[in-house]
Amino acid sequence: MNARRLFLIAALVLPLVARADVDGMALLQSQCSSCHDLKGPAPTTLQALWARKGPDLFYAGNKYKRDWLERWLQKPYRIRPAGMYYGNHIKEGEDGDVIDESTLKPHVKLGAEEARAVADALMTLKAGSDLIKKGEYKPGRISLSMGELMFDKFRGCLACHEIEPGYGGLSGPEVYTVGRRLQEDYLISYMRNPQAWDPRIFMPNKHLKERDLQKFVHYFRALSEEEFEDEE
Incomplete structure (x- = not known):
C-alpha cells in the first residue's frame, strides 16, 4: 500500500x-x-x-x-x-x-x-413527552399580513416578541426564527398551556382555539422563510 x-x-x-x-x-x-x-x-x-x-x-x-x-x-x-x-x-x-x-x-x-x-x-x-401529541401540527399556509394581524391586533403578542429585528417587544424571545428552531408539535403544546411546561413563566395562556394554534404555527413557519440581517 x-x-x-x-x-x-x-x-x-x-x-x-x-x-x-x-x-x-x-x-x-x-x-x-x-x-x-x-x-x-x-x-x-x-x-x-x-x-x-x-x-x-x-x-x-x-x-x-x-x-x-x-x-x-x-x-x-x-x-x-x-x-x-x-x-x-x-x-x-x-x-x-x-x-x-x-x-x-x-x-x-x-x-x-x-x-x-x-x-x-x-x-x-x-x-414533557406526555404533553405532546406527535403529528398534531398539520402543515398549511397563512399570509404574513393575516398572521401579523392575529399576532399583534387580535392577541397582543407583539408587546413581548419581535416579528422582525427591531420590531416588537423585547421581554420575550423573538419569533421570526421560531419556524427554524422549534418543533411544530411542541409549539402547539406550549401555546395551548405555557404553564404546563414552565409553571411560573410570564407568558399568558391565551386559551387559543385549536384552529388558531395551527394558524400561529403556519405564521411562524412563514416568518422563518424571510431573511433578516442580524440573525447571525
Missing part, C-alpha cells in the same frame, strides 16, 4: 475517530449546566425564575430542531433581546428603559464536532 493511499485512508478515518471521542453529554455537563437546567423540574417560584440564566434544556429533544441546534451552537446569536428575565438586563434611558448590554454575555461557541455531539445529546433529553 503506497503512501498516497495511506494518506487518503487516514483522511477518511481520523475524523470518524475524533467524532466518536466527543462526548456530547459530558460537554453539556461541563460547559452548559452552569446556565442551563439539564434535569428539571422547571422553576416553581418567581425568585428561581428570575435567577434562571438560560433556557431549561431537560426537554430540549421535544422542543428544538436538531439541525438548527447544530448550526446555532457553532454561530450563536441572541434570541432573547433582553436576556432570560428582562428585569435583570434593563436600565433607565432618556425615553424610558433600555437594554443594558453590559449585563448580557455572549454564548459560548462550539466547533463543528462538538456542536454535532451536543446537538445529539440534547435530542435525548425529552421530559
Whole structure:
C-alpha cells in the first residue's frame, strides 16, 4: 500500500475517530449546566425564575430542531433581546428603559464536532413527552399580513416578541426564527398551556382555539422563510 493511499485512508478515518471521542453529554455537563437546567423540574417560584440564566434544556429533544441546534451552537446569536428575565438586563434611558448590554454575555461557541455531539445529546433529553401529541401540527399556509394581524391586533403578542429585528417587544424571545428552531408539535403544546411546561413563566395562556394554534404555527413557519440581517 503506497503512501498516497495511506494518506487518503487516514483522511477518511481520523475524523470518524475524533467524532466518536466527543462526548456530547459530558460537554453539556461541563460547559452548559452552569446556565442551563439539564434535569428539571422547571422553576416553581418567581425568585428561581428570575435567577434562571438560560433556557431549561431537560426537554430540549421535544422542543428544538436538531439541525438548527447544530448550526446555532457553532454561530450563536441572541434570541432573547433582553436576556432570560428582562428585569435583570434593563436600565433607565432618556425615553424610558433600555437594554443594558453590559449585563448580557455572549454564548459560548462550539466547533463543528462538538456542536454535532451536543446537538445529539440534547435530542435525548425529552421530559414533557406526555404533553405532546406527535403529528398534531398539520402543515398549511397563512399570509404574513393575516398572521401579523392575529399576532399583534387580535392577541397582543407583539408587546413581548419581535416579528422582525427591531420590531416588537423585547421581554420575550423573538419569533421570526421560531419556524427554524422549534418543533411544530411542541409549539402547539406550549401555546395551548405555557404553564404546563414552565409553571411560573410570564407568558399568558391565551386559551387559543385549536384552529388558531395551527394558524400561529403556519405564521411562524412563514416568518422563518424571510431573511433578516442580524440573525447571525
